[in-house]
Amino acid sequence: VTTFCKRKGHSLRWRNVAMKAFKHDTIVDILAGVSGKAPCGQVTAILGPSGSGKTSLLNVLSGRVESVRRKLQVTTDTILLDDTPIDPTDVKVRQRIAFVAQDDSLPITATPREAILFSARLRLPKTLSDDELRHMTEQMLSELHLQDCADTMVGSSLIKGLSGGERKRTSVGVELVTKPAILFADEPTSGLDSFNALELCHVMKKVAAAGSAVLLTIHQPSSDIFAQLDQLLLLKKGKVLYQGPAEQVVDYFEARNFACPPHHNPADWVLTVAQTNTMQQLETAGFFHDNDDDDKLVEEENDSLDETSHSLILT
Numbered sequence: 001v002t003t004f005c006k007r008k009g010h011s012l013r014w015r016n017v018a019m020k021a022f023k024h025d026t027i028v029d030i031l032a033g034v035s036g037k038a039p040c041g042q043v044t045a046i047l048g049p050s051g052s053g054k055t056s057l058l059n060v061l062s063g064r065v066e067s068v069r070r071k072l073q074v075t076t077d078t079i080l081l082d083d084t085p086i087d088p089t090d091v092k093v094r095q096r097i098a099f100v101a102q103d104d105s106l107p108i109t110a111t112p113r114e115a116i117l118f119s120a121r122l123r124l125p126k127t128l129s130d131d132e133l134r135h136m137t138e139q140m141l142s143e144l145h146l147q148d149c150a151d152t153m154v155g156s157s158l159i160k161g162l163s164g165g166e167r168k169r170t171s172v173g174v175e176l177v178t179k180p181a182i183l184f185a186d187e188p189t190s191g192l193d194s195f196n197a198l199e200l201c202h203v204m205k206k207v208a209a210a211g212s213a214v215l216l217t218i219h220q221p222s223s224d225i226f227a228q229l230d231q232l233l234l235l236k237k238g239k240v241l242y243q244g245p246a247e248q249v250v251d252y253f254e255a256r257n258f259a260c261p262p263h264h265n266p267a268d269w270v271l272t273v274a275q276t277n278t279m280q281q282l283e284t285a286g287f288f289h290d291n292d293d294d295d296k297l298v299e300e301e302n303d304s305l306d307e308t309s310h311s312l313i314l315t
Contacts, residue, residue, distance in 0.1 A: 009040030009211035010181040016077040032238040038215040048235035054217040063088030098175035100185040108156040112170040119174040165196030185216040223265040
């Protein structure tokens with residue numbers, strides 16, 4: 001069993017992240033004041049029905065969204081890396097994070113060994129020798145269980161190559177060479193069979209165990225995958241339905257008269273409740289309130305920030 005190299009992780013916390021889209025003289029709330037956290041050493045999943053704002057929130061926190069005049073506005077009270085306010089678009093901040101997109105952009109004729117080594121040469125300090133970079137690449141291939149396909153082309157729909165799981169693990173390896181403090185992943189299990197999806201989640205757990213904060217979006221996790229999650233942020237129409245430990249979500253819903261049926265996947269149940277009840281019904285039941293007692297951000301760290309919400313012009 002291999003484990004990732006230990007690294008200094010950072011917890012990510014945010015308050016009142018909002019996103020508005022302007023369409024034909026109407027305003028659409030994509031995110032409506034979302035607060036939450038992704039602790040270091042844990043896997044935090046953003047869950048919710050389609051259109052709930054999962055990917056939008058992930059993109060804001062990772063600095064991958066632009067505020068466009070008259071089209072899109074992104075605002076936030078604060079985003080903290082540990083207890084320090086940050087702008088996620090700042091180059092120094094982005095050097096400490098990694099982002100795995102839903103659709104990989106790996107060169108189809110490259111092999112996992114070539115793709116990971118190229119990323120290491122491009123992104124790591126020039127003081128590292130070729131031997132050191134090759135050693136790191138071999139270690140990464142081992143950690144991701146890619147040794148057997150290390151010299152197989154990535155491939156495409158027209159060129160036979162890696163399987164879906166192997167491609168996704170290669171994409172993760174390309175990002176992990178920098179030993180990021182925070183790993184973002186957008187729908188990493190999308191398109192994978194149940195075995196490969198679970199294998200990828202085990203990789204995410206290993207990254208978290210090494211010290212990183214892992215924040216991912218996921219659409220409909222199996223019960224096995226749900227059991228791998230530490231923290232859960234459940235969204236519906238841009239609002240927080242639940243924020244806290246994944247293992248406590250069933251009790252939280254039961255306390256609001258939505259008891260999970262026996263032998264039922266908790267992830268399927270909370271999504272069913274979210275999709276089959278109106279916003280008004282859920283609010284009446286006691287949802288959409290701050291259920292995270294530890295969510296207060298350190299006020300002293302915000303003295304340098306405006307007391308009111310400020311716009312982030314993201315580039």
